[in-house]
Amino acid sequence: MEKNTPAIYTAPWVLPIVGQPIRHGAIAIKDGRIEAVGPAAEIRAAYFGREVVDCRGVLLPALINAHIHLELSHLSDVSRPAAGQPMCSWIADLIRSRNNCELTAQEKEHCRQRILLDQYHAGVILLADIGNEQYSVDSQSFHLPFILHFQEFLAPTKNATDAAALILAGLPDTIAATAHAPYSTTPELFRILKDRARRLGKIFPVHVAESIDEIEFLRFATGSFREFLGGLGAWDGAFSQVENNGSGTVKYLHQLDVLDPMTLCVHCVHVDESEVELLVEKGAHVCLCPGSNRFLRVGMAPIELLLRYGLLPAIGTDSISSNETLDIWGEMRILREEHPDVEPAKILEMATLGGALALHCDGDFGSLAPSRRAIFLEVDDERWAHVDSEEILIDTLTKGGRPRVVSWVDAAGAVISHMAGE
Numbered sequence: 001m002e003k004n005t006p007a008i009y010t011a012p013w014v015l016p017i018v019g020q021p022i023r024h025g026a027i028a029i030k031d032g033r034i035e036a037v038g039p040a041a042e043i044r045a046a047y048f049g050r051e052v053v054d055c056r057g058v059l060l061p062a063l064i065n066a067h068i069h070l071e072l073s074h075l076s077d078v079s080r081p082a083a084g085q086p087m088c089s090w091i092a093d094l095i096r097s098r099n100n101c102e103l104t105a106q107e108k109e110h111c112r113q114r115i116l117l118d119q120y121h122a123g124v125i126l127l128a129d130i131g132n133e134q135y136s137v138d139s140q141s142f143h144l145p146f147i148l149h150f151q152e153f154l155a156p157t158k159n160a161t162d163a164a165a166l167i168l169a170g171l172p173d174t175i176a177a178t179a180h181a182p183y184s185t186t187p188e189l190f191r192i193l194k195d196r197a198r199r200l201g202k203i204f205p206v207h208v209a210e211s212i213d214e215i216e217f218l219r220f221a222t223g224s225f226r227e228f229l230g231g232l233g234a235w236d237g238a239f240s241q242v243e244n245n246g247s248g249t250v251k252y253l254h255q256l257d258v259l260d261p262m263t264l265c266v267h268c269v270h271v272d273e274s275e276v277e278l279l280v281e282k283g284a285h286v287c288l289c290p291g292s293n294r295f296l297r298v299g300m301a302p303i304e305l306l307l308r309y310g311l312l313p314a315i316g317t318d319s320i321s322s323n324e325t326l327d328i329w330g331e332m333r334i335l336r337e338e339h340p341d342v343e344p345a346k347i348l349e350m351a352t353l354g355g356a357l358a359l360h361c362d363g364d365f366g367s368l369a370p371s372r373r374a375i376f377l378e379v380d381d382e383r384w385a386h387v388d389s390e391e392i393l394i395d396t397l398t399k400g401g402r403p404r405v406v407s408w409v410d411a412a413g414a415v416i417s418h419m420a421g422e
């Protein structure tokens, strides 16, 4: 088929995400965009004469991984913290592994490329990648997934804040910059970074309320994070203005005027109901990282509460140094296990539309609807072609881990198939 030839793709199941699943559905595409989605008979009649491609599997939007650190791709051997150990014991291990790593730049790049290729095979179209090392966009040897890269800054002292501000002043406007976390970045630098992101219209992803120790640190400037910073020689009282403010992370960020629809709060494990209300009021987004939270033993995000307030979270894998695997299908499975009362369809919505909304690209990705980019997934498993119940289909899709075959259907009309584990 010629590139951009108008066509119709039919399938036993089409999952638009923004509408009900369609048994024997079809998608009409034109000029690289989706033109219409509906029952196959209707679409065939409406676009009579168009070339028809019959797919065997389930058609659904590509997945979005809304939080990853590609620069840590070579650090898969950082140990899981023992039960009862604070999160900063893992951070100390990570820093040690990073400093002691003897791999060459080429070997590290190979690890990064291997993870990128795996994301592609899993059907991920877009990654939000956070890192603090120099980054080259030219190194990607294949066209997917798209990467939104954010240069991360952290500075726990006044001197480090001044140094970071100097670097930021010279940073090209094309580079998106963000803060690491409230326990590693002074309030002053948080404000500078958010002001810059706001001026440039950039998304602002930040680690929020990942561990309970973070809340203690923000409330009282005590606990494991205070000790950790002291041990690094990185405590000079630059956080003293937050002492005794008595609030959790979300309220703290609100006090710094960081929350708005461009802010993506990653983790949100330890947030209370009033903070969820605040997130909704400010229009901030949330990204869940259930596999990383399990690995680091920091707890589970209050997903039922988030959903009750109408938030649709995104899903991220975080890095390979804090997760067993980097697989959004696996993250959906963990969410199913840990939150059995959450509708499976809602979890699939998080992995697709949730990510698109959080990264402000829902006009292109996250759903099968008119005007979205005509690049989506065909998940092929012979069992599903004969499933007559949408409940069983979505139950299987969300709890079974990565399907046996995930194929890309792209706007050029070429169907590229990849076996899982290829």
Ligand SMILES: [Zn+2]
Pocket (backbone or CB within 6 Å): 067, 068, 069, 207, 266, 318, 319
């Ligand atoms: Zn992270």
